[in-house]
Amino acid sequence: MAEFATSFAQETWALYAVGMVIVFLRYIARIRRFGITGLKPDDYIVAHGMVWYTILCVAFNKVASGGGSNLMTAEDLAALTPEITADRISGSKWVLVSEQSMILTIWSMKACMLLLYAGITEGLKQRKWVQWVAYYTVVSFVGSELALYLVCRPIHQYWAVPAENPQCSNYQYYEITQGSLSIPGDIAILAIGIPMLAAIRLPLQQKVIVLAVFGMGGFIIVAAILTKVYCLVPAIISYVYMNWYFREASVAVYVTNLPAVWPLLREIFPSLQTHSPEW
Secondary structure: OOHHHHHHHHHHHHHHHHHHHHHHHHHHHHHOOOOOOOOOHHOOOOHHHHHEEEEEEEHHHHHHHHOOOOOHHHHHHHHOOOOHHHHHHHHHHHHHHHHHHHHHHHHHHHHHHHHHHHHHOOOOOOOOHHHHHHHHHHHHHHHHHHHHHOOOHHHOHHHHOOOOOHHHHHOOOHHHHHHHHHHHHHHHHHHHHHHHHOOOOEEEHHHHHHHHHHHHHHHHHHHHHHHHHHHHHHHHHHOOHHHHHHHHHHHHHHHHHHHHHHHHHHOHHHHHOOOOOOO
């Protein structure tokens, strides 16, 4: 576990650092363009998401470096001591914090992407599809929150060691519900964005760059699926799910914020200014 905790910390904090640099550049670009008083709603949503992204990184590392959670084998139960129980209670609380942080991070990024699409499709027929996906995103957010707080009752069973209800330790019903709601939304956002961006008139090199950035959304879907696999398939359940969880969150942060960095890149590299889209 100690070796996993070390490698996990190195990966997550590296991914986190990249994300925060991109977000920092986003705000430089936005403030240079609009002024600090002219920031848009999506800028504040990103700030909200970054708070939860930070908490997510801390929570995962607390779980990885701690004494485990209340998800235990028969051997773990037999080996419980007061000290181990206390560590597992603490770890279980951090697991719940990580799940809540993941919801708020991911759905903050979804909201920002939809606001970006809404701006691009202003007055276009594609706008109605953005609206429908936005409605679904709200419903999926509410559904995920309800699932998190209703599948395990009473709530304190989430950190009971051992838990009376297996759903309070393995999160199975919640993971199925959250994945079933989130992944179709990601696919819909990608399905709207890629064709729309492909139609933008840009030199081939710039179009490839723009599509590559948004194409990273495909990785988010793959990471989300792998997260559920490592959470739900009995033969391979392991803490590796946290790696894929954080990769999913990190790439979502990158994809959401890189388009807003584009104006800054155009200032630094004048060759990018020809027919570049405005974000």
